[in-house]
Amino acid sequence: MAQEGALAQTLRVGVRISRMGKKHFEMAYEVIGEGGERLQSGRTVQGMYDYAAGATTRVAPRVRAAIEALDGPFGPEKKGAKRGGGG
DSSP states (O other): OOOTTGGGSOOEEEEEEEEEOSSEEEEEEEEEOTTSOEEEEEEEEEEOEETTTTEEOOOOHHHHHHHHHHHOOOOOOOTTOOSOOOO
């Protein structure tokens, strides 16, 4: 959804890892206009996959550590936990 004047302003764009699972992580995105209004937001889920094995795989400890150093810490994932939250 385009807003009038959106192209003639300086925008702040943010992206962060908002949730870590055992085999995936969720990314949150946000675009903020000059006046501080949220123009756009969204979320995506990145799943870990081992193409050689043809199966999903856990997030490697070194990858998890690198993500947590920037956007963590993350609590333990709970089965049936409601999605969303951190952002």
